[in-house]
Amino acid sequence: MTKQKIRNALLVHLVILFFFSTSVVSARVVSLLQNYGNPIFRSNFHSIYDTSKYGVFQLSNGLGKTPQMGWNSWNFFACNINEMVIKETADALVSTGLADLGYVYVNIDDCWSSVTRNLKGQLVPDHKTFPSGIKALADYVHGKGLKLGIYSDAGVFTCQVRPGSIFHETDDADLFASWGVDYLKYDNCYNLGIPPKERYPPMRDALNATGQKIFYSLCEWGVEDPALWADKVGNSWRTTGDINDSWASMTTIADLNDKWAAYAGPGGWNDPDMLEVGNGGMTYQEYRAHFSIWALAKAPLLIGCDVRNLTAETLEILSNKEVIAINQDSLGVQGRKVQVSGADGCRQVWAGPLSGNRLAVALWNRCSKVATITASWEALGLESGVHVSVRDLWQHKVVTGDAVSSFSARVDIHDCQLYIFAPFTVSHSVE
Numbered sequence: 358m359t360k361q362k363i364r365n366a367l368l369v370h371l372v373i374l375f376f377f378s379t380s381v382v383s384a385r386v387v388s389l390l391q392n393y394g395n396p397i398f399r400s401n402f403h404s405i406y407d408t409s410k411y412g413v414f415q416l417s418n419g420l421g422k423t424p425q426m427g428w429n430s431w432n433f434f435a436c437n438i439n440e441m442v443i444k445e446t447a448d449a450l451v452s453t454g455l456a457d458l459g460y461v462y463v464n465i466d467d468c469w470s471s472v473t474r475n476l477k478g479q480l481v482p483d484h485k486t487f488p489s490g491i492k493a494l495a496d497y498v499h500g501k502g503l504k505l506g507i508y509s510d511a512g513v514f515t516c517q518v519r520p521g522s523i524f525h526e527t528d529d530a531d532l533f534a535s536w537g538v539d540y541l542k543y544d545n546c547y548n549l550g551i552p553p554k555e556r557y558p559p560m561r562d563a564l565n566a567t568g569q570k571i572f573y574s575l576c577e578w579g580v581e582d583p584a585l586w587a588d589k590v591g592n593s594w595r596t597t598g599d600i601n602d603s604w605a606s607m608t609t610i611a612d613l614n615d616k617w618a619a620y621a622g623p624g625g626w627n628d629p630d631m632l633e634v635g636n637g638g639m640t641y642q643e644y645r646a647h648f649s650i651w652a653l654a655k656a657p658l659l660i661g662c663d664v665r666n667l668t669a670e671t672l673e674i675l676s677n678k679e680v681i682a683i684n685q686d687s688l689g690v691q692g693r694k695v696q697v698s699g700a701d702g703c704r705q706v707w708a709g710p711l712s713g714n715r716l717a718v719a720l721w722n723r724c725s726k727v728a729t730i731t732a733s734w735e736a737l738g739l740e741s742g743v744h745v746s747v748r749d750l751w752q753h754k755v756v757t758g759d760a761v762s763s764f765s766a767r768v769d770i771h772d773c774q775l776y777i778f779a780p781f782t783v784s785h786s787v788e
């Protein structure tokens with residue numbers, strides 16, 4: 358071949374490569390707000406609810422189209438778990454009606470396993486607390502129409518010093534799959550100082566290789582800003598350290614998680630940690646705010662209390678269908694803080710787009726006295742003349758059929774009112 362021919366052949370290859378790579382990338386880029394060219398929305402709508410960072414390289418196990426819902430043992434039981442607790446929890450999820458509302462994952466956290474592997478190098482359930490084994494538990498949970506989650510660690514030990522899965526990824530994933538496990542939470546203790554970006558993908562590959570659909574929940578506590586890379590690794594990623602059952606912890610975590618809103622979407626969610634609703638450390642109003650903001654921010658809704666002993670108030674909060682529907686909305690755009698006023702910005706408006714040209718809007722009073730909070734159309738990204746019907750999701754009724762330009766409400770200390778704003782279409786408002 359002459360030099361000219363070699364050059365031409367190279368050029369042809371380069372052109373083919375260029376077209377191939379751009380078509381692969383553009384097939385992966387998903388615009389979550391495609392339908393929001395509607396004249397009811399201001400031109401800054403896309404910058405208020407930026408989703409441009411979402412979905413460049415989605416993990417394609419098909420799971421997590423909406424944020425995961427279920428229960429996890431850690432926040433209430435910590436290490437005091439056993440197979441009876443897990444079975445009774447599965448029973449209670451069904452008998453309370455929570456399972457029917459979507460809470461289907463029954464997730465065992467740390468402390469289920471023995472402190473050493475067996476002679477074959479396999480993880481073994483603690484024989485005192487899980488004598489029947491995890492397969493039997495998975496069968497029981499599946500028999501109720503629910504799914505079973507398990508926990509391990511991308512390090513040499515779990516946080517409670519049970520064996521971790523680093524360097525055992527394939528064996529452990531195969532074992533979990535053979536038990537029929539549907540979900541893995543993968544923690545970050547005793548990690549040998551190896552960066553999360555190196556420690557988390559091997560378990561993704563091992564789970565994929567099992568051929569079973571296992572939801573992969575990364576728990577590296579936001580250490581290496583997982584929103585920036587974890588969409589190609591897991592279905593959700595913790596953005597913060599551990600929550601505790603207090604107003605200070607819950608509000609701090611809500612704010613830290615908010616920073617990453619543009620990165621979340623169907624298949625990959627920011628995870629500000631599990632719910633504390635019902636554990637006793639916050640007021641009814643604070644728990645209502647916790648649940649409202651988690652729902653609006655498209656956080657996993659993983660109940661963290663003892664569902665075998667729910668108070669009426671806790672059940673009322675956790676089973677609010679209209680709030681759950683915001684979390685599970687098909688559009689999958691994370692709501693965020695859009696407007697603050699008052700001392701230290703304690704009067705807050707959080708909002709996010711929903712399917713059907715609607716918005717979820719929360720008026721959250723983080724001040725130490727009752728406050729009137731106003732959401733302006735400008736902050737929400739609505740044109741100022743747009744007429745909106747406002748439905749209150751805690752009172753379960755339309756509070757005004759025709760709001761224009763702004764909407765205000767009096768909000769109790771630390772409470773959060775949550776609404777669906779349904780703007781009239783332009784032709785509708787002209788009529």
Ligand code: GLA
Pocket residue numbers: 431466467515516517544576578598599
């Ligand atoms: C870490 C995790 C928690 C919980 C505990 C268990 O702290 O972040 O959610 O799983 O470990 O030991």
